[in-house]
Amino acid sequence: MSVQVTSKNSGPAISSSEEDRSANMRDPRKEATRGSRRLMRGWRTKAAFWAVIGISPALVVTVLVRHYFNAGLLDFTPAWSDEIEYWHQVATFRTVGFAGGVYGVDEAQAKLSFLHFGSHGPAFPMLLASISAIAGWRLFSGPLINMAVVGAAIFGYLALTRAGWVRATLTAALVLTFWPLMLYMTSTMQESVHQAMAIVLAGMFFLLIRGGPDMSRTLYVAGVVLLSLACLLRPTWALLFVPLFFLRGATLSGRRLGWAVIKASPIIVAAFGLSAAVSTPYPNFVSQVTERAASSPPGAAHLLLLHFCHSAKALAVGSRPELALRAALLAIVVAGGVLSVVRHLRGNGANHRGDLAAAAFHILNLVPLLVLLMGFYDIFDWRDYRVVAPHVLLSALVALARSERVVVIVVFVADLAVVGAVGPLFAALHHQHFVGVGPMTAALGDYMTYKRAASPWENTVLVDHANFGPGLLNVPAGVGLTLYWHESEHPAKSRYLLMTRGDALKLGLNRFRLLTSTPLGALYERRE
Numbered sequence: 001m002s003v004q005v006t007s008k009n010s011g012p013a014i015s016s017s018e019e020d021r022s023a024n025m026r027d028p029r030k031e032a033t034r035g036s037r038r039l040m041r042g043w044r045t046k047a048a049f050w051a052v053i054g055i056s057p058a059l060v061v062t063v064l065v066r067h068y069f070n071a072g073l074l075d076f077t078p079a080w081s082d083e084i085e086y087w088h089q090v091a092t093f094r095t096v097g098f099a100g101g102v103y104g105v106d107e108a109q110a111k112l113s114f115l116h117f118g119s120h121g122p123a124f125p126m127l128l129a130s131i132s133a134i135a136g137w138r139l140f141s142g143p144l145i146n147m148a149v150v151g152a153a154i155f156g157y158l159a160l161t162r163a164g165w166v167r168a169t170l171t172a173a174l175v176l177t178f179w180p181l182m183l184y185m186t187s188t189m190q191e192s193v194h195q196a197m198a199i200v201l202a203g204m205f206f207l208l209i210r211g212g213p214d215m216s217r218t219l220y221v222a223g224v225v226l227l228s229l230a231c232l233l234r235p236t237w238a239l240l241f242v243p244l245f246f247l248r249g250a251t252l253s254g255r256r257l258g259w260a261v262i263k264a265s266p267i268i269v270a271a272f273g274l275s276a277a278v279s280t281p282y283p284n285f286v287s288q289v290t291e292r293a294a295s296s297p298p299g300a301a302h303l304l305l306l307h308f309c310h311s312a313k314a315l316a317v318g319s320r321p322e323l324a325l326r327a328a329l330l331a332i333v334v335a336g337g338v339l340s341v342v343r344h345l346r347g348n349g350a351n352h353r354g355d356l357a358a359a360a361f362h363i364l365n366l367v368p369l370l371v372l373l374m375g376f377y378d379i380f381d382w383r384d385y386r387v388v389a390p391h392v393l394l395s396a397l398v399a400l401a402r403s404e405r406v407v408v409i410v411v412f413v414a415d416l417a418v419v420g421a422v423g424p425l426f427a428a429l430h431h432q433h434f435v436g437v438g439p440m441t442a443a444l445g446d447y448m449t450y451k452r453a454a455s456p457w458e459n460t461v462l463v464d465h466a467n468f469g470p471g472l473l474n475v476p477a478g479v480g481l482t483l484y485w486h487e488s489e490h491p492a493k494s495r496y497l498l499m500t501r502g503d504a505l506k507l508g509l510n511r512f513r514l515l516t517s518t519p520l521g522a523l524y525e526r527r528e
Contacts, residue, residue: 049165053172054154058147060176061185068427069434076140076186079432081468081483082120083188087142089117089125091477094137096450101459101480104280107493111277116456116480119282121275123232124190139473142188150185153196160203160219161401170400174408175199177415178396179321179422180389186430190233191386197230197237198390202397205243209357209402213250220248231271236369236387238264238271243364247357257360283485286376304375311374320418321425322385328414329366329388332395335406336362358402362395432470444471447515447523448496450478461496464503467521472498497524 065071078087085103092100102109103118115122129137131145154175158168175181184191204223208215227244230237246252246260281287285307293300315326340359369391373384392411399407451458460480463472472481482494484503492507500521504512512524 046165046168047159049168050155050158050163051151053158053168053175054151055147056172057150057154057175057182057185061143061147061182064182064423064426065186065430065434068423069430071434073143073186074140075436076143076433077436077470078139078142078188078473079435079470080187080189083142084468084470084472085118085481086120086125086128086190087139087188087473088475088477088481089122090128090132090137092480093117093122093125093129094132095477096452099452100456100478101450101461102280102456102482102494103480105282105483105485107457107460107462107482108281110280115278117278117280119280120190121232121279123278124193127193127233143186146185146187146192149196150181150192150199153199157199157203157397160200161206163401167400170408171397174396174400174411177412177419178389178393179415179418180325180385181393182422183321183426183429184386186433189386191389194230194234194390195393197226197233198394199397200226201230201240202394202401205247205361205394206398206401208244208247209354209361209398212353212357213248215248231267232274234387235268235271235275236372238268239368239372240365241267242368243361246364247361252353252356252360285378289376308375311377311379314379315374318380318385319425320421322382324414324418325385325388325392328396328411329370329392331410331414332362332392332399332407333366333370335410336360339406354402358398358404361398362407365391365395436470443474443516444498444518444523445474445476447525448476448479450476456480457493458495460494461498461523462492462494462507463497464499464521466500466503467498467518469520471518492526495526497526498522 062073065073069075078084089100089103098114098116100116102116104110104116105119109116117125128142128145132141135141135145154171157163158171161167163171180191181195184195201223204219204226207219208223223244227237227240241264242257242260244260245263246257249256249260289300289303289307292303316323318326336359340356340363369388373379373387377383377387395407396411398404399411448461459478460482461472461475462482462484464484468481468483475481479496484499484507487506491511496515497504497507497512498518498521501509504522504524509524512526515523515525517523
């Protein structure tokens with residue numbers, strides 16, 4: 001029953017029941033607006049948290065540099081032979097494009113002779129040159145670009161997987177204890193770019209495992225493009241086209257896997273063929289096998305078998321971080337194999353396809369790569385460590401997004417088992433990066449010039465091992481750096497020599513004139 005309320009100045013007022021109903025009736029448009037605002041505030045807060053996680057590796061590395069060297073990142077100088085070459089190639093491409101001197105070993109040239117970018121090809125220098133067109137190119141640019149690329153990749157992974165607070169925090173813990181990521185960020189090497197590729201690809205493969213044929217076509221095409229770009233940097237990424245094609249299918253069967261291998265094979269062959277065409281030859285095991293196969297195919301097969309057996313033994317040899325990473329790889333493969341067998345025996349279930357797809361992904365991600373490295377590459381001196389690390393990180397992040405506890409725990413345990421060795425290793429690896437360049441070698445640029453419209457050899461300096469150091473950073477952009485590795489019966493083609501007198505004599509020193517001396521050798525120029 002309602003109660004009427006009257007007033008002297010007006011007629012009967014609305015009843016109290018009518019007033020309550022009016023108060024409870026809200027404008028749907030206002031409610032939708034309020035909901036959108038709450039959703040946006042939630043996304044902004046979460047995105048801010050993801051951004052903090054993205055920059056956390058850069059912050060930690062900055063603290064480590066300050067702690068061990070009492071220096072800042074702006075004091076960084078490239079010091080390892082590969083990063084000296086990378087840094088100088090970027091400077092050359094920024095300045096003269098493809099018209100620079102020759103980089104590589106023993107004055108060798110790529111099959112595509114207009115490319116002079118060394119044994120790792122042109123993709124990485126061209127990528128950094130593109131980025132540096134906006135950010136500039138200084139001695140310290142490499143680490144700063146690494147930090148930006150890795151940070152953006154982590155943010156992208158968290159956004160693709162729509163990570164909540166707990167999973168985002170676990171992602172931070174994983175990347176901050178993944179030592180290959182932390183160790184190589186303070187360098188001008190390719191490693192951070194590959195690890196950033198792995199981080200973004202982890203988000204892509206997570207969505208592919210979850211959705212299969214229902215995955216967004218746009219995201220699938222984006223994954224194909226990203227993987228294709230990664231192949232230009234390192235051809236081993238092409239192996240991932242097999243799981244990419246396989247997991248796209250509605251059913252996961254042996255026949256489907258066979259078709260995926262057939263579809264991916266031309267891409268894999270093309271990736272390795274392109275890498276061989278654009279890179280200068282390098283004296284490694286692959287070149288030995290190729291040379292032997294030309295004269296004796298059975299001899300090449302025997303050499304390959306011996307190398308594989310030696311690599312298998314070498315898996316148990318190395319530093320603690322190397323052994324830990326290999327152990328994590330093998331444990332992930334075993335876990336994937338066991339899970340696939342269990343799921344196959346149990347038959348269909350709520351998560352049958354997703355679990356089977358994840359197990360197949362881990363195996364296809366890691367096993368072909370490991371076999372390829374053992375057969376044709378080197379399992380020592382951090383070489384396999386650098387190539388394997390992005391793929392282990394890829395599997396770990398896919399597993400984290402899917403809450404695969406076994407794989408995530410395996411990687412965490414492997415990382416935490418060597419935490420005591422990381423600090424001293426970081427200090428030993430990067431000490432040279434914060435020493436600087438000596439005044440004698442800094443003067444090299446005063447004696448060398450780049451000649452426009454000249455042959456590549458007129459803009460190349462041949463350097464022996466003893467002199468291949470940070471002083472080469474002062475060589476003018478456009479002048480290529482070629483390492484003198486083995487004695488040659490042919491006279492030097494390069495315009496300049498930078499080497500000890502003993503090595504210079506082997507190349508016909510009477511054909512060159514002395515320009516200046518350095519603590520380790522001398523700089524010579526070919527007589528006209």
